[in-house]
Amino acid sequence: MRQDTDVLVVGAGPTGLALAVDLARRGVRALVVERAGGLFPGSRGKGLQPRTLEVLDDLGLHDAVRAAGAPYPVGMVWQDGVRQGEHRMFDEAEPDEGAPYGAPWLVPQWRTQEVLFARLVELGGGVAFGRELTSLTQDPDGVTATFASGAPVRARYAVAADGGRSTVRRSLGIGMTGETVDPHPVLVADVRVTGLDRDHWHLFPPADGGGYLAVCPLPGTDLFQVVAQFPEAAEVDLSPAGIREAVAARSHLAPAQVTEVRWASDFRPRAAMADRFRAGRVFLAGDAAHVHSPAGGQGLNTSVQDAYNLGWKLGAVLRDGAPASLLDSYEEERLPVAAGMLGLSTRIHRGEARRGEATRQLGLGYRDSSLAVETRTGLPEDALRAGDRAPDGSRDGVRLFDAFRGPQWTLLAVGAGAGAALPELPGVRTVRFPSYGAYGDGVFLVRPDGYVGWAGGTATGAAAYAARFGL
Incomplete structure (x- = not known):
C-alpha cells in the first residue's frame, strides 16, 4: 500500500x-x-x-x-621523523558576546x-x-x-x-x-595508528615529488583520520595494505603502525x-x-x-x-x-x-532577500540590518539565544523607547531587551532560523510583515 x-x-x-x-x-x-x-x-x-x-x-x-x-588540535609539522614546529590550522577569533561559539568544533x-x-x-x-x-x-x-x-x-x-x-x-x-579544484586524487580513511600523540594534527608536507599526509586524532575514539594526496594519474588503493603503504611512504611511520583500517574512501577535489x-x-x-x-x-x-x-x-x-x-x-x-x-x-x-x-559563517546573511524588510534610514555602515544573523547577548537575566530557541518567530524590542507599544502576534514570542550595541535600539522580528526578517525604529509595520507568514 x-x-x-x-x-x-x-x-x-x-x-x-x-x-x-x-x-x-x-x-x-x-x-x-x-x-x-x-x-x-x-x-x-x-x-x-x-x-x-x-x-x-x-x-x-x-x-x-x-x-x-573537541577543539581542533594544533598542527604539528614533521620532516624526516623530526618535529619541525606547530602550525595553527585556523585564525583565532576574538571573544564576542554576540557569538558564543568562536571556533570550529571537531x-x-x-x-x-x-x-x-x-x-x-x-x-x-x-x-x-x-x-x-x-x-x-x-x-x-x-x-x-x-x-x-x-x-x-x-x-x-x-x-x-x-x-x-x-x-x-x-x-x-x-x-x-563545476570544475576540478585539484586533479590529484586524495585518500581519506579512519585508522588506528601507533607512534603518534593525540594532542596534535600531524602534518607531513610533500617530499620527493610525493603528496602530503595529514593524520588527525578523532575525539571520543582511539581513531585517526588519515588524508593522503596522490599523483595525478595514480589509482588509489583503498585496501588496508594500500593505506599502510601510503602512510609509510609519506611519513616516518612503518606500515605495521597502521594497526587497523575502519573505513576508507577517495575523491578528487571538485x-x-x-x-x-x-x-x-x-x-x-x-x-x-x-x-x-x-x-x-x-x-x-x-x-x-x-x-x-x-x-x-x-x-x-x-x-x-x-x-x-x-x-x-x-x-x-x-x-x-x-x-x-x-x-x-x-x-x-x-x-x-x-x-x-x-x-x-557568522557573517552570512540575506540582506538582498525578498524576505528582508528594513524600514529604518540613516543607519551607520556597521549597523545590524534586516537579513543579518541575529546576535546573542545577555542582559538582566535574559539570554537572546535562549529566547530565540525553538520553532517560533521572536519579536525583539531593544531599548526602552522601541518597546513602548508592541503588537500581539499569535505564535510569536515577545522579548524586551535593554539597549545593546550589537543591535542598536529598535524592533526586530527574528525569523525561526535566527536571521532578522523585519527591522524598524518602532513596531509600526511589524504586524503587517508578520501576516505574510500566517502569524
Missing part, C-alpha cells in the same frame, strides 16, 4: 537528518529514506563551524554535540549523524534504511516516489539530500556546473553547483545542490544550513498557513550563499585564502 507523508526526504546524511529534526519539532510529517542499510560510517566531514553549532544548539543538540567532539561526521539521528528518534521520527529510490514524479498536488523494494510514497513536497551523485537531481534533469535548487515541489539541499573541496570545512556546514533555511519555510506553509510562494525564497537565499562558500573553499584549497572569519 502507498505511504503518505508531508515531506519525503531522500538521504539520511547530515542534511536530511537536520531537516527531518527541524520538521519533526514543527509537527510536520516527514519520511526520511536512505538507500544504504545504515548511517554513513566515516569521519569525512569532521568540522562544525560556529554558525552550524548555533543551528544545532537551536535544534536541541548543544550538549550532545559538545560531548561528541566531530567525526558519523558522530554528527548519530547525534542528529538520536534527536530525530527522540522527536518521534526515524529513517527507512535500505530504500533505494527508482523514480520520482510530480504533479500540481504532490510527488510520488517508487523504490527498488517496498511501497511507493506520496508526499506534498520532496527534498533531495542524496549527495553529490544525487539520483533525484538527475531524474529532474537539473544540471551541475567544486560544483546545481543550476537551480528547486523544480516544482522538489528541493535540492546539501551535496545534491553543491559540492565543495573539503579544504575550507564548508561543505557539511553549508548543507546543514540549507536544511535549517528550508525547514521553517516548509513548516510555515504546511502548518501555519503561510502562502506556498514563501518556498520560492529557499533558492533565492541559499543559492548565492552556496556559490560564495564554493568560491571560498576553492581559494582555501589553492592557498589563496586562510581559514578565518569567513569560514566561521
Whole structure:
C-alpha cells in the first residue's frame, strides 16, 4: 500500500537528518529514506563551524554535540621523523558576546549523524534504511516516489539530500556546473595508528615529488583520520595494505603502525553547483545542490544550513498557513550563499585564502532577500540590518539565544523607547531587551532560523510583515 507523508526526504546524511529534526519539532510529517542499510560510517566531514553549532544548539543538540567532539588540535609539522614546529590550522577569533561559539568544533561526521539521528528518534521520527529510490514524479498536488523494494510514497513536497551523485537531481534533469579544484586524487580513511600523540594534527608536507599526509586524532575514539594526496594519474588503493603503504611512504611511520583500517574512501577535489535548487515541489539541499573541496570545512556546514533555511519555510506553509510562494525564497537565499562558500573553499584549497572569519559563517546573511524588510534610514555602515544573523547577548537575566530557541518567530524590542507599544502576534514570542550595541535600539522580528526578517525604529509595520507568514 502507498505511504503518505508531508515531506519525503531522500538521504539520511547530515542534511536530511537536520531537516527531518527541524520538521519533526514543527509537527510536520516527514519520511526520511536512505538507500544504504545504515548511517554513513566515516569521519569525512569532521568540522562544525560556529554558525552550524548555533543551528544545532537551536535544534536541541548543544550538549550532545559538545560531548561528541573537541577543539581542533594544533598542527604539528614533521620532516624526516623530526618535529619541525606547530602550525595553527585556523585564525583565532576574538571573544564576542554576540557569538558564543568562536571556533570550529571537531566531530567525526558519523558522530554528527548519530547525534542528529538520536534527536530525530527522540522527536518521534526515524529513517527507512535500505530504500533505494527508482523514480520520482510530480504533479500540481504532490510527488510520488517508487523504490527498488517496498511501497511507493506520496508526499506534498520532496527534498533531495542524496549527495553529490544525487539520483533525484538527475531524474529532474537539473544540471551541475563545476570544475576540478585539484586533479590529484586524495585518500581519506579512519585508522588506528601507533607512534603518534593525540594532542596534535600531524602534518607531513610533500617530499620527493610525493603528496602530503595529514593524520588527525578523532575525539571520543582511539581513531585517526588519515588524508593522503596522490599523483595525478595514480589509482588509489583503498585496501588496508594500500593505506599502510601510503602512510609509510609519506611519513616516518612503518606500515605495521597502521594497526587497523575502519573505513576508507577517495575523491578528487571538485567544486560544483546545481543550476537551480528547486523544480516544482522538489528541493535540492546539501551535496545534491553543491559540492565543495573539503579544504575550507564548508561543505557539511553549508548543507546543514540549507536544511535549517528550508525547514521553517516548509513548516510555515504546511502548518501555519503561510502562502506556498514563501518556498520560492529557499533558492533565492541559499543559492548565492552556496556559490560564495564554493568560491571560498576553492581559494582555501589553492592557498589563496586562510581559514578565518569567513569560514566561521557568522557573517552570512540575506540582506538582498525578498524576505528582508528594513524600514529604518540613516543607519551607520556597521549597523545590524534586516537579513543579518541575529546576535546573542545577555542582559538582566535574559539570554537572546535562549529566547530565540525553538520553532517560533521572536519579536525583539531593544531599548526602552522601541518597546513602548508592541503588537500581539499569535505564535510569536515577545522579548524586551535593554539597549545593546550589537543591535542598536529598535524592533526586530527574528525569523525561526535566527536571521532578522523585519527591522524598524518602532513596531509600526511589524504586524503587517508578520501576516505574510500566517502569524
